[in-house]
Amino acid sequence: MMDVKRIISKVEKSYIKSNLKKEERIDGRNLWEYREFKIKSDTIASAEGSADVFLGDTRIITGLKYEIGEPFPDLPDEGVCTIMAELLPVASPLFERGPPDEQSIELARVVDRGIRHADCVQTQKLCIKENEAVYILFVDMYVINYDGNLIDAGGVSALTTLLSAHLPEGKIGDDGLEWTGKYLTGDDLVNELPLVLTYGKIDDIVFLDPSLPEELMCDGKISISVTEDKITSIQKSGAATFSIDEIKDLCKRSLEIGQKLRKELDLPQYKSSLK
Amino acid sequence: MPLIIKDEYPEKLFRKDGKRLDGRDLTDLRDIKLDVGVIKNADGSAYLEWGNNKIFAAVYGPREVHPHHLAKPDRGILRVFYRMATFSVFDRKRPAPGRREKEISMIVADCLEPILFLELYPGTSFEVFIEVIDADGGTRCASTTVAALALADAGIPMKSLVSAVAVGKIDGKRVVDLSGIEDKAGEADLPCAITWYNEEISLLQFDGDMDLEEMNDFLDMAKEALVKIHKLQLEALRSKYVSLTETNNKDEGEN
Numbered sequence: 001m002m003d004v005k006r007i008i009s010k011v012e013k014s015y016i017k018s019n020l021k022k023e024e025r026i027d028g029r030n031l032w033e034y035r036e037f038k039i040k041s042d043t044i045a046s047a048e049g050s051a052d053v054f055l056g057d058t059r060i061i062t063g064l065k066y067e068i069g070e071p072f073p074d075l076p077d078e079g080v081c082t083i084m085a086e087l088l089p090v091a092s093p094l095f096e097r098g099p100p101d102e103q104s105i106e107l108a109r110v111v112d113r114g115i116r117h118a119d120c121v122q123t124q125k126l127c128i129k130e131n132e133a134v135y136i137l138f139v140d141m142y143v144i145n146y147d148g149n150l151i152d153a154g155g156v157s158a159l160t161t162l163l164s165a166h167l168p169e170g171k172i173g174d175d176g177l178e179w180t181g182k183y184l185t186g187d188d189l190v191n192e193l194p195l196v197l198t199y200g201k202i203d204d205i206v207f208l209d210p211s212l213p214e215e216l217m218c219d220g221k222i223s224i225s226v227t228e229d230k231i232t233s234i235q236k237s238g239a240a241t242f243s244i245d246e247i248k249d250l251c252k253r254s255l256e257i258g259q260k261l262r263k264e265l266d267l268p269q270y271k272s273s274l275k
Numbered sequence: 276m277p278l279i280i281k282d283e284y285p286e287k288l289f290r291k292d293g294k295r296l297d298g299r300d301l302t303d304l305r306d307i308k309l310d311v312g313v314i315k316n317a318d319g320s321a322y323l324e325w326g327n328n329k330i331f332a333a334v335y336g337p338r339e340v341h342p343h344h345l346a347k348p349d350r351g352i353l354r355v356f357y358r359m360a361t362f363s364v365f366d367r368k369r370p371a372p373g374r375r376e377k378e379i380s381m382i383v384a385d386c387l388e389p390i391l392f393l394e395l396y397p398g399t400s401f402e403v404f405i406e407v408i409d410a411d412g413g414t415r416c417a418s419t420t421v422a423a424l425a426l427a428d429a430g431i432p433m434k435s436l437v438s439a440v441a442v443g444k445i446d447g448k449r450v451v452d453l454s455g456i457e458d459k460a461g462e463a464d465l466p467c468a469i470t471w472y473n474e475e476i477s478l479l480q481f482d483g484d485m486d487l488e489e490m491n492d493f494l495d496m497a498k499e500a501l502v503k504i505h506k507l508q509l510e511a512l513r514s515k516y517v518s519l520t521e522t523n524n525k526d527e528g529e530n
Contacts, residue, residue, distance in 0.1 A: 044409045045327045047362035057315050061408055063362025084370065089356070090333035090404040092316045096341075097356060099371070140361045140370070142406065144331060145314050 006094060008217045016214060020205045025214075027056075031207040032257060037156060041164040041270035048167050049186070049272065051160035056211065057147035059091075062157040064139055066167055068177060071127065071134040079126020079134040083112040083158055085141040085150075092146035103150075106237065108141065111154045111196065113233040114225030118194035121162060125188050129172040135184075137162075148212035151223050155196035159267060162190050166272040186271040193267055194232055196225040197254045201240045206250065208257065224250060226258040284460040288445040295445075297326075297454060304440070304452045304500060309421070309511035311428040319429020321511070323421035326454060327411035330418055332425035336401035351396030355384035357418055359407040379415045380405075386419055386468050386478035387426065390434045401431065412455035413441045416466050419478060424508055428515070438504040439468035439478055442497045444485065449492060451500045465493055469501050 008016075016026055023031050035056030044050035049064035071078060085108035087095045100108075115121060126135040139158050143150060163186035168179050200210035200218035210218055220240025225233040231251055236242065242250075289295060299305070305326030314320035317333035340346040357380040361368050383405070391401070403425065405418045416439035423437040443453045445461035458464055463483025470477045476494075485493070 044329065044362060045411070046364055046409050050362065061360075063360060063408075065362045065367035067367065084361075086370065088358075088404065088406055089335075089402070090314055090317060090320070090331055090406055093335055093338075138361060138367055142360055142408070144406075145316055147315070 006216070008213055012213060013217050016217060017202060017205075020202060020207065025207070025211075027211060029209075031205070032253065034152075034209045034261065035211070037153075037265060039156065039160055039265065039267075039270065041160050042272060049161045049163075049165035051157045051164060051270070053153050053157040053160065055149060055153035055156070055209070057145055058143075058149060058153045059145040060141050060143050060150065060153045060157040062139060062141045062154075062161040064137060064161050064165055066138065067136045068128065068133050068170065069136045071131065075123075076131045077127045077134075078123040079136065081115070081121045081123065081126075081137040081139065081162075083108050083115070083139045083141070085111070085143070085154060087143045087146070087150075090145075091143045095143075095146065106235070107150050107154050110151050110223050110225075110233070110235045111141070111158050113235075114155055114194045114196045114223075115158060115162075118192045118225065118227045118230075118232040120159070120190060120192045120194055122189055122191055125184065128170050128177070133170070133172060133177065135167060137165075146212065148215040149198050149209050151196055151198045152209060155194070155225070156265065156267075159190075159193060159195075160270050162186060163267055163270050164272050165189055166274040183272070183274040185274055186268075192227045193262055194225050194227050195258045195261055196223050196233075197257060197261075198223040199250055201238075201242065206242075206246060222247070222250060224254040226254045228259065228262070229255065231255070285456065288457055288460060289448070295450065295454075296456065299452075301448060302451045302496060302500065304503060305454065307504065307507050309424060309507055311424055311511055311515050317425075317429075319425045319427070319431070321421045321424035321428055323417055323424075325413065325417045325420075326452075327409055328407070328414055328417045329409040330414065330421050331406045331408065332418070332421045333404045333406075334401065334422075334425045334429040334431070335404075336429070336431075337396045337399035338402070340398070340400040346398050346400070349394065349397055351391075351393040351399045351401060353384055353388050353391060353393060353401045353403070355380045355387065355403045355405065355422065357383060357405045357407070357415075359410060359414070363407050363410040379418070382478055382480070383415065383419050383422060386439070387422060387437060389470050389477055390423070390437055390472065391426070392432050392434075395432065401426075410455070412453055412458040413466070415439070415478075415480075416441050416468065419468050420504060420508065424511060427512055435470060435472035436505060436508050437468050437470050437477060438501045438508060439466065440497055440500045440504060441466040442493045442500070444483060444489070449489065449496060451496055465497070467494070467497050469498070471505060 047063035220238025468478035
């Protein structure tokens with residue numbers, strides 16, 4: 001059992017701060033270093049794609065389900081991909097039961113926007129028949145253990161889940177919907193691999209991947225989603241302010257760190273082998 | 276390799292060689308894997324894989340009761356919250372808790388309460404959160420089994436563990452531990468749990484039809500299977516301390 005408190009003691013705060021001033025972290029990392037990612041994919045038999053992602057001790061399990069429904073009238077030939085997050089009360093004494101709160105909605109929306117604006121999910125491939133039938137994907141993230149920085153872990157978890165997808169391929173025949181026996185997989189669905197990088201800010205020090213104590217005491221955070229060469233979404237949260245120079249610097253860093261991380265994680269290896 | 280679950284009932288629930296569809300004999304359990312201490316933030320936790328069921332249980336407590344009016348001045352209360360993930364079943368489950376989940380939460384709480392010394396903790400609550408990540412029949416029994424383990428992992432004084440299993444009738448034959456398909460297509464399903472300190476039944480539900488002789492036989496079959504499950508639970512609890520001792524010895528050796 002870990003000792004999780006809502007409030008960080010003054011002693012611990014000053015310890016974290018004095019370390020940050022020396023460009024060090026209490027867990028031994030430098031300012032621009034991630035904790036270790038551990039990824040498993042396709043662990044859930046009932047889901048059409050899934051991922052079990054650890055970022056340090058933060059753990060998120062994500063699963064993919066689908067329904068066949070009608071497309072939106074303004075996008076008649078495109079499927080829909082929705083992302084939901086739930087902060088389970090198993091994950092931390094800080095999480096309570098009940099309908100989604102601000103924190104879980106922010107997690108789902110930031111991950112969603114990072115993926116949506118990156119040309120990641122090929123929604124046209126999710127169309128079975130124009131104006132009539134499309135796949136509606138539900139990517140549902142469940143936080144199993146909370147040790148800070150849910151957004152970055154959630155981003156990797158959602159993306160791995162989409163890559164591991166194996167949706168039964170349907171077509172509209174004379175008697176309505178028929179299954180062809182083949183599968184739509186991550187190969188068909190996913191193009192770009194967006195990653196979201198979250199930075200915490202304490203006083204005037206900015207650092208990557210806040211751990212739980214850092215997250216609880218930080219003045220604010222900024223999450224930047226990047227593809228190989230583009231920035232696709234930004235979310236500033238918390239009561240901190242960032243200077244324009246800081247933001248410029250973080251955008252540049254995000255592209256660099258993102259490229260490195262994308263290589264390290266090698267997410268395409270989690271694609272489903274079904275065809 | 277993913278398993279594709281088809282949501283259609285097979286005509287026969289036994290293969291030509293007399294075994295069940297997943298290759299088991301009548302009284303075989305599915306493979307059960309138990310692990311404790313898997314969620315670091317929780318006071319106690321356990322993880323179970325039982326066939327294709329995958330379930331986490333976490334215990335928090337004794338802690339303050341929210342909402343406050345539920346607190347009892349003379350004893351602690353036990354609250355159980357059983358939930359299924361949206362992707363744990365064939366058709367996506369709606370995210371909000373349904374009637375089935377609330378009922379199972381209640382019967383699991385009623386089943387676990389006798390093993391605790393709640394009178395030692397007046398004014399507090401123990402909360403057990405059960406998350407079914409993947410479901411394939413028998414989740415209420417699997418949840419009870421893993422929740423008892425999480426309570427033990429939390430170091431809460433207990434009279435004994437609880438083990439649970441379902442027995443039932445498929446294609447006219449009596450079997451132990453029904454899988455998802457057997458549960459849906461079979462004729463009878465009887466989940467039950469036993470508290471080991473007095474060897475009495477603490478959870479019992481039944482749907483189907485059977486005569487008196489069958490009922491007697493079912494309860495004996497269940498007892499036999501429960502003994503096996505109890506052994507696995509005790510092993511899982513012990514193995515945590517075995518691995519702790521091993522790491523300690525190693526550390527001492529290095530120093």
